[in-house]
Amino acid sequence: MKHSIPCEVCRVSFLYRGEVEPGQVVVCSVCGAELEIKETEPEVKAVRLMQDPETEIRRRVETFANLREYTFNEDKELVLEGLVDKHKMYGDFYCPCRFENIAENVCPCLATRMNEVRKLGHCY
Ligand SMILES: [Zn+2]
The missing domain is CATH 2.20.28.160 (Rubrerythrin, domain 2)
Structure with missing residues:
Protein backbone atom coordinates (compact mmCIF):
# COMPACT_ATOMS: atom_id res chain seq x y z
CA MET A 1 0.00 0.00 0.00
CA LEU A 49 10.05 12.13 16.40
CA MET A 50 10.84 13.40 19.89
CA GLN A 51 14.56 13.10 20.56
CA ASP A 52 17.24 15.39 21.89
CA PRO A 53 18.21 18.10 19.39
CA GLU A 54 21.72 16.88 18.72
CA THR A 55 20.55 13.32 18.07
CA GLU A 56 17.74 14.57 15.85
CA ILE A 57 19.88 16.73 13.56
CA ARG A 58 22.78 14.26 13.46
CA ARG A 59 20.46 11.42 12.42
CA ARG A 60 18.65 13.67 9.94
CA VAL A 61 21.77 14.84 8.09
CA GLU A 62 23.27 11.34 8.09
CA THR A 63 20.06 9.85 6.70
CA PHE A 64 19.77 12.64 4.14
CA ALA A 65 23.37 12.15 3.01
CA ASN A 66 22.75 8.41 2.63
CA LEU A 67 19.56 8.98 0.63
CA ARG A 68 21.39 11.30 -1.79
CA GLU A 69 24.70 9.42 -1.68
CA TYR A 70 26.54 12.50 -0.39
CA THR A 71 29.56 12.38 1.87
CA PHE A 72 30.53 14.80 4.63
CA ASN A 73 33.49 17.12 4.44
CA GLU A 74 35.79 17.99 7.34
CA ASP A 75 33.38 20.72 8.55
CA LYS A 76 30.69 18.23 9.56
CA GLU A 77 31.11 18.57 13.34
CA LEU A 78 31.41 22.36 13.14
CA VAL A 79 28.22 22.63 11.11
CA LEU A 80 26.38 20.24 13.46
CA GLU A 81 27.47 22.39 16.41
CA GLY A 82 26.17 25.47 14.60
CA LEU A 83 22.86 23.73 13.89
CA VAL A 84 22.42 22.75 17.54
CA ASP A 85 23.24 26.35 18.60
CA LYS A 86 20.67 27.73 16.15
CA HIS A 87 18.11 25.28 17.52
CA LYS A 88 18.84 26.52 21.06
CA MET A 89 18.55 30.17 20.04
CA TYR A 90 15.80 30.12 17.44
CA GLY A 91 13.88 26.88 17.99
CA ASP A 92 14.78 25.03 14.83
CA PHE A 93 17.78 23.77 12.85
CA TYR A 94 18.32 26.81 10.66
CA CYS A 95 21.46 26.63 8.53
CA PRO A 96 24.35 28.21 10.44
CA CYS A 97 25.82 29.33 7.10
CA ARG A 98 22.74 31.33 6.15
CA PHE A 99 21.63 34.60 7.64
CA GLU A 100 17.85 34.23 7.59
CA ASN A 101 16.13 31.92 10.06
CA ILE A 102 13.25 30.97 7.79
CA ALA A 103 11.56 27.66 7.01
CA GLU A 104 13.42 27.15 3.74
CA ASN A 105 16.75 27.37 5.59
CA VAL A 106 15.95 24.52 7.98
CA CYS A 107 18.58 21.83 7.43
CA PRO A 108 18.69 20.25 4.91
CA CYS A 109 17.78 23.64 3.40
CA LEU A 110 15.54 24.01 0.39
CA ALA A 111 18.45 24.59 -2.02
CA THR A 112 20.11 21.41 -0.78
CA ARG A 113 16.85 19.48 -1.07
CA MET A 114 16.62 20.83 -4.63
CA ASN A 115 19.99 19.31 -5.51
CA GLU A 116 22.21 22.39 -5.24
CA VAL A 117 24.93 20.10 -3.93
CA ARG A 118 25.13 18.44 -7.36
CA LYS A 119 25.80 21.84 -8.97
CA LEU A 120 28.16 23.33 -6.37
CA GLY A 121 29.85 20.12 -5.29
CA HIS A 122 28.99 20.91 -1.64
CA CYS A 123 26.19 22.39 0.43
CA TYR A 124 26.06 26.11 1.06
ZN1 LIG B 1 10.83 15.98 5.02
Whole structure:
Protein backbone atom coordinates (compact mmCIF):
# COMPACT_ATOMS: atom_id res chain seq x y z
CA MET A 1 0.00 0.00 0.00
CA LYS A 2 1.19 3.54 -0.80
CA HIS A 3 0.66 6.48 1.53
CA SER A 4 1.27 10.15 0.99
CA ILE A 5 2.74 11.46 4.24
CA PRO A 6 3.13 15.19 4.83
CA CYS A 7 6.51 15.99 6.39
CA GLU A 8 6.48 18.56 9.20
CA VAL A 9 10.11 19.43 8.56
CA CYS A 10 10.36 20.04 4.81
CA ARG A 11 6.63 20.61 4.25
CA VAL A 12 6.48 18.25 1.31
CA SER A 13 4.41 15.07 1.11
CA PHE A 14 6.44 12.00 0.33
CA LEU A 15 5.29 8.58 -0.82
CA TYR A 16 5.68 5.76 1.64
CA ARG A 17 5.25 2.18 0.48
CA GLY A 18 3.96 -0.27 3.07
CA GLU A 19 1.62 -0.31 6.01
CA VAL A 20 1.61 2.49 8.55
CA GLU A 21 0.24 2.47 12.07
CA PRO A 22 0.23 4.94 14.95
CA GLY A 23 3.53 4.94 16.83
CA GLN A 24 5.51 3.77 13.81
CA VAL A 25 8.59 5.77 12.84
CA VAL A 26 9.09 6.57 9.16
CA VAL A 27 11.82 8.54 7.38
CA CYS A 28 10.96 11.41 5.03
CA SER A 29 12.54 10.53 1.70
CA VAL A 30 12.91 14.23 0.83
CA CYS A 31 14.77 15.60 3.89
CA GLY A 32 15.70 12.55 5.97
CA ALA A 33 13.65 13.61 9.02
CA GLU A 34 12.38 10.88 11.31
CA LEU A 35 8.64 11.16 11.83
CA GLU A 36 6.26 9.36 14.15
CA ILE A 37 2.89 8.37 12.74
CA LYS A 38 0.13 9.84 14.89
CA GLU A 39 -2.99 9.03 12.88
CA THR A 40 -3.76 7.01 9.77
CA GLU A 41 -7.45 7.89 9.31
CA PRO A 42 -8.77 9.70 7.40
CA GLU A 43 -5.27 10.81 6.37
CA VAL A 44 -1.84 9.91 7.59
CA LYS A 45 -0.57 12.45 10.11
CA ALA A 46 3.03 12.38 11.30
CA VAL A 47 5.06 14.55 13.66
CA ARG A 48 8.77 14.99 14.29
CA LEU A 49 10.05 12.13 16.40
CA MET A 50 10.84 13.40 19.89
CA GLN A 51 14.56 13.10 20.56
CA ASP A 52 17.24 15.39 21.89
CA PRO A 53 18.21 18.10 19.39
CA GLU A 54 21.72 16.88 18.72
CA THR A 55 20.55 13.32 18.07
CA GLU A 56 17.74 14.57 15.85
CA ILE A 57 19.88 16.73 13.56
CA ARG A 58 22.78 14.26 13.46
CA ARG A 59 20.46 11.42 12.42
CA ARG A 60 18.65 13.67 9.94
CA VAL A 61 21.77 14.84 8.09
CA GLU A 62 23.27 11.34 8.09
CA THR A 63 20.06 9.85 6.70
CA PHE A 64 19.77 12.64 4.14
CA ALA A 65 23.37 12.15 3.01
CA ASN A 66 22.75 8.41 2.63
CA LEU A 67 19.56 8.98 0.63
CA ARG A 68 21.39 11.30 -1.79
CA GLU A 69 24.70 9.42 -1.68
CA TYR A 70 26.54 12.50 -0.39
CA THR A 71 29.56 12.38 1.87
CA PHE A 72 30.53 14.80 4.63
CA ASN A 73 33.49 17.12 4.44
CA GLU A 74 35.79 17.99 7.34
CA ASP A 75 33.38 20.72 8.55
CA LYS A 76 30.69 18.23 9.56
CA GLU A 77 31.11 18.57 13.34
CA LEU A 78 31.41 22.36 13.14
CA VAL A 79 28.22 22.63 11.11
CA LEU A 80 26.38 20.24 13.46
CA GLU A 81 27.47 22.39 16.41
CA GLY A 82 26.17 25.47 14.60
CA LEU A 83 22.86 23.73 13.89
CA VAL A 84 22.42 22.75 17.54
CA ASP A 85 23.24 26.35 18.60
CA LYS A 86 20.67 27.73 16.15
CA HIS A 87 18.11 25.28 17.52
CA LYS A 88 18.84 26.52 21.06
CA MET A 89 18.55 30.17 20.04
CA TYR A 90 15.80 30.12 17.44
CA GLY A 91 13.88 26.88 17.99
CA ASP A 92 14.78 25.03 14.83
CA PHE A 93 17.78 23.77 12.85
CA TYR A 94 18.32 26.81 10.66
CA CYS A 95 21.46 26.63 8.53
CA PRO A 96 24.35 28.21 10.44
CA CYS A 97 25.82 29.33 7.10
CA ARG A 98 22.74 31.33 6.15
CA PHE A 99 21.63 34.60 7.64
CA GLU A 100 17.85 34.23 7.59
CA ASN A 101 16.13 31.92 10.06
CA ILE A 102 13.25 30.97 7.79
CA ALA A 103 11.56 27.66 7.01
CA GLU A 104 13.42 27.15 3.74
CA ASN A 105 16.75 27.37 5.59
CA VAL A 106 15.95 24.52 7.98
CA CYS A 107 18.58 21.83 7.43
CA PRO A 108 18.69 20.25 4.91
CA CYS A 109 17.78 23.64 3.40
CA LEU A 110 15.54 24.01 0.39
CA ALA A 111 18.45 24.59 -2.02
CA THR A 112 20.11 21.41 -0.78
CA ARG A 113 16.85 19.48 -1.07
CA MET A 114 16.62 20.83 -4.63
CA ASN A 115 19.99 19.31 -5.51
CA GLU A 116 22.21 22.39 -5.24
CA VAL A 117 24.93 20.10 -3.93
CA ARG A 118 25.13 18.44 -7.36
CA LYS A 119 25.80 21.84 -8.97
CA LEU A 120 28.16 23.33 -6.37
CA GLY A 121 29.85 20.12 -5.29
CA HIS A 122 28.99 20.91 -1.64
CA CYS A 123 26.19 22.39 0.43
CA TYR A 124 26.06 26.11 1.06
ZN1 LIG B 1 10.83 15.98 5.02
